[in-house]
Amino acid sequence: MTTRKTLYLLCSAAPPVFDVAHVIEDAQSRGWDVCLGLTPTAAHWVAGSLDGLAALTGHPVRWQYKLPGEPDVWPAADALLFAPATFNSLNAWALGLTDRFAVGVAAEALGKGTPAVTMPCLNAALAAHPQFDQSLAALRGAGVTVLHGEHGFTPGPAGPDAPAHYPWPAALDALDAAAAAAAAPADLR
Template sequence: MTEQTLSGKKPFLYVVVCAAGVAGDVGRLITAAQERNWDVGVVATPQGLGFLDAEAIEAQTGYPIRSAWRTPGEARPLPPADAIAVAPATFNTVNKWAAGISDTLALGILCEAYGMGIPTTVLPYLNSAQAAHPAYRRSLDQLREMGVLIGSYEPHKPKAGGGADRFRWEEALELLAPALSART
């Protein structure tokens, strides 16, 4: 439980969405979080934006989707995050994040979250050829060392897509639950 929760406000979840085939179903995670009394804001990678129905997501959350840096003096469109779920997370985002590369707003938020102690989970969605690359395994190990909670999705076959039926959106909330209750 956070100070926001103690003051009567709902905790705030950032959902970071990457450019992956299942991204269009992110509303499932938003609904699950809202049913658990979370307010939700979406941060998309620049490429991830093209996979989303922005109008539907903004109507569902009540917040604009963020994907670009604010200009100096511009108001923050989202409250501070109490937790972050990266879902779906691509090979590219996992590797850049673990390496500390902050070249998009989404990665900047993720890199800062570690230093701010914000509970974070990641649900990778990638194919088995990408998952076989040695950098990916090292990146997952690095994220685990940082305290990031990693989802259980098994990569799908290359060039076949799929796996959407096995992508457990709610797992993000299940993984975050113990970390959040420890903060009470």
Template structure:
């Protein structure tokens, strides 16, 4: 792969425990091809769905899923943008309510405070999508400026947009953020 002509900045890709996380490598490659320096974070259960070694080789950085210990150096540079895909029912609800009991959710809560462009892509079962708390959480995240790619009317097998579509939405969010400055 040829290096991109320009660097867009640092992108956090946060993957949760859903089947699409097994293919998150494709998202990382697409992001790198468009100039992003990618750092992958997973939820504790999401770590079981990804190939951490392959992602580490691809990004040149370790995949993080837990808070660092006080004697460990800080490792993540500040994010210029974030993609949360796939985002589970649990992560969406905890994030929207500020329950930072995992590194991934704590990081999301913190990054929101900086006004960083964030795209969230929920992937969950129909029954969970109909839960009242989930709808309220999506509304809260949107109110806080998160771009949410979720169509509740789409069949469950078609709810996850393509990685290319997710990248388009991210670039749109970043451009919008830059035009507001």
């Protein structure tokens, strides 16, 4: 019997979120049990698909914190992928601003030592903001694999609604590598 690893897939409101069902299926084919968490705006964007996404994952799709005393509805995470991660979500995560469920889960994962990967989705104008590089450096310093630039997402000009290409397979490959490295015996790392 094969034990499935649990992935927390967290998504911000950026156009690649509309591909999330295919990403979930790809992750499942790689052996992941996927739990989907969204920012409130991302949940609004895919509101018509929430029931189908819950059926696909076998877990409730979450975008709000549970109430005190309510049980956790997800199993513990073996790894976390935050993608697409917007300018706002990345900066909030790096600064520890956890008023949104997805960012709070991501922030807590760092403290738990959960392998984490993120791939931004933003335009070049936002990527030029000085806080963005500082946030990426903070996340990398905390052990997050950040897929930005040549081996991840390269921002395009401001204006278009959707990036021409969002490299979801690269994100899942990096996730698999991060999880494998975390699972390796200490003397092999």
